[in-house]
Amino acid sequence: MSEYDLVIIGAxxxxxxxxxxAQRAGMKVIMLEKLQPGGLLxxxxxxxxxxxxxxxxxxxxxxxxxxxxxxxxxxxxxxQEVKQIVWVQPTEALKWYSVKTQEREYNIxxxxxxxxxxxxxxxxxxxxxxxGKGVSYCATCDGPLFRDQDIVVVGGGNAACxxxxxxxxxxxxxxxxxxxxxxxxxxxxxxxxxANPKINILWNTVVLEILGAExxxxxxxxxxxxxxxxxxxxxxxxxxxxxxxxxxxxxGLVNLDIQGxxxxxxxxxxxxxxxxxCGDCRLRALAQIVTACGEGAQAAQAARQYxxxxxxxxxx
Ligand SMILES: Cc1cc2nc3c(=O)[nH]c(=O)nc-3n(C[C@H](O)[C@H](O)[C@H](O)COP(=O)(O)OP(=O)(O)OC[C@H]3O[C@@H](n4cnc5c(N)ncnc54)[C@H](O)[C@@H]3O)c2cc1C
Numbered sequence: 001m002s003e004y005d006l007v008i009i010g011a012x013x014x015x016x017x018x019x020x021x022a023q024r025a026g027m028k029v030i031m032l033e034k035l036q037p038g039g040l041l042x043x044x045x046x047x048x049x050x051x052x053x054x055x056x057x058x059x060x061x062x063x064x065x066x067x068x069x070x071x072x073x074x075x076x077x078x079x080q081e082v083k084q085i086v087w088v089q090p091t092e093a094l095k096w097y098s099v100k101t102q103e104r105e106y107n108i109x110x111x112x113x114x115x116x117x118x119x120x121x122x123x124x125x126x127x128x129x130x131x132g133k134g135v136s137y138c139a140t141c142d143g144p145l146f147r148d149q150d151i152v153v154v155g156g157g158n159a160a161c162x163x164x165x166x167x168x169x170x171x172x173x174x175x176x177x178x179x180x181x182x183x184x185x186x187x188x189x190x191x192x193x194x195a196n197p198k199i200n201i202l203w204n205t206v207v208l209e210i211l212g213a214e215x216x217x218x219x220x221x222x223x224x225x226x227x228x229x230x231x232x233x234x235x236x237x238x239x240x241x242x243x244x245x246x247x248x249x250x251x252g253l254v255n256l257d258i259q260g261x262x263x264x265x266x267x268x269x270x271x272x273x274x275x276x277x278c279g280d281c282r283l284r285a286l287a288q289i290v291t292a293c294g295e296g297a298q299a300a301q302a303a304r305q306y307x308x309x310x311x312x313x314x315x316x
């Protein structure tokens with residue numbers, strides 16, 4: 001009773017690449033995206049590490065190129081948010097996934113989850129407004145844009161320390177702001193951090209506010225031990241409070257790790273046959289556009305093999 005071979009949930013780099021590959025393989029595909037195509041790319045000013053763009057490319061331009069190529073291959077993108085997925089099997093032979101949105105229900109053989117993740121905010125004034133204008137959640141992406149400038153890093157875990165070390169390669173000075181009197185990061189990282197002359201750790205300190213109108217000019221901070229407030233000027237604020245995967249709608253359907261990331265096997269299959277996951281919603285080591293695209297292609301290939309086997313059909 002399936003109307004489509006495959007539904008892809010999320011039109012970020014992972015989903016759009018999966019869509020391109022599945023469509024070119026001749027599958028009957030529908031993509032459901034709750035916002036606009038592009039995913040996190042849409043909110044990223046400049047991308048300098050995606051191969052093929054030596055001059056860099058704006059996130060929105062790259063998003064549009066991904067979308068256009070997938071649509072040119074025949075992909076249909078529908079603006080709807082997936083709320084729930086249910087397994088339906090009325091008889092031994094008849095089985096499908098029912099994918100439910102606010103507007104309607106789709107019956108599908110196979111699902112690719114490409115719903116991404118979003119950086120956790122620290123929820124201080126002007127954080128949202130200045131994102132992409134000095135506030136960043138990705139050192140690999142934006143670090144080189146702050147060459148010889150002063151920047152602030154917020155956090156105290158491994159990610160914050162690793163990224164502070166990376167950012168110190170570009171910045172004039174890195175102030176690591178941490179709310180406690182000790183870091184949660186590995187000892188080795190802590191030693192390297194303390195030995196770096198460009199890095200200054202502000203202990204027992206929290207960011208109260210990000211300063212700036214058009215772009216970041218500084219932060220207002222508070223020493224939590226003394227309640228003393230001050231301002232620190234900087235051009236960039238890098239926040240590493242972790243990422244939250246967009247996976248609430250599949251809780252209880254597929255296995256997730258403790259933070260909600262989808263776990264898969266090497267073939268990108270989740271704990272449920274016929275449901276694959278790729279990109280930032282999946283538990284993986286490097287969350288970048290290039291890895292999301294690679295996994296999108298791999299998930300499409302795995303989905304195609306699954307549907308071939310299920311239907312006994314082969315594509316062109
Ligand atoms: C500020 C910032 C800058 C970055 N810069 C770079 C960079 O320079 N280079 C680089 O390689 N990487 C960069 N990254 C990382 C990169 O953006 C991500 O790794 C990449 O976008 C992941 O792609 P994805 O398709 O897995 O997820 P996403 O891009 O997050 O896309 C997921 C899509 O799924 C949709 N969705 C979610 N839930 C549902 C649902 N229930 N129903 C329908 N749709 C849904 C979302 O709306 C979204 O469009 C940056 C990240 C951030 C936050």
